[in-house]
Amino acid sequence: MYIWQSRPVQIVVGVAVVKRGRVLAAYRPDPDGGWxxxxxxxxxxxxxxxxxxREIREExxxxxxxxESLGPAVDISERYRLHxxxxxxxxGDPVLREHAELRWFAPAELDEADWLIPDRPFVRRLRELL
Incomplete structure (x- = not known):
């Protein structure tokens, strides 16, 4: 008899760092990369x-x-969920360590960026709050 076991979903947190009405984003350069x-x-x-x-301190x-949370978590894949x-x-001041680029976005510039798909619902919510 085969018992199906699903792997637990790993929660991933993203942080919309806001300073003077601008939002810090990081660019991931891999093939499926983006902001x-x-x-x-x-x-x-x-x-x-x-x-x-911890992650923002390390990165x-x-x-x-x-x-506050920017809304309900979204699935990145079967195993990962983003909140x-x-x-x-x-x-501190941001230090580039793990990404190809860091950029401060004004609210009007948020739509211009090529955001990773899981981050997009949070971009919309953040734009409403700024």
């Missing part, structure tokens, strides 16, 4: 908010304060 909210996987024992703080050398939070900078 995204920086972030990463939630590790065992972490909350999504704790993961967001951008920023200390942030995590704010994006708005955040503000507490300390």
């Amino acid at each position: 995204e909210f920086p972030g990463g996987k939630v590790e065992p024992g972490e909350t999504e908010e704790q993961a967001a703080v 951008l050398d920023l200390e942030i304060k995590v704010g 994006v939070y708005r955040a503000s900078i507490v300390a």
Whole structure:
């Protein structure tokens, strides 16, 4: 008898860092690349908010304060689900470490960028809030 076991879904957090009405985005250069909210996987024992703080510290050398969620999580694939939070900078200036480029977008510029598909619903919500 075969028992089907699904793998647990891994939550991935993205962070929309907002400063003076502009949003920080990171460019992922791989073949399916594009602009995204920086972030990463939630590790065992972490909350999504704790993961967001840790990931932004590791990726951008920023200390942030995590704010509200930008809406329900969206599926990236069968195994990954993306949840994006708005955040503000507490300390530091962004340092490019893991992406090809960083850019501050004004609200009117958000639609001009080639966003990764899972990030797009959060871009729309963020534009409404700015």
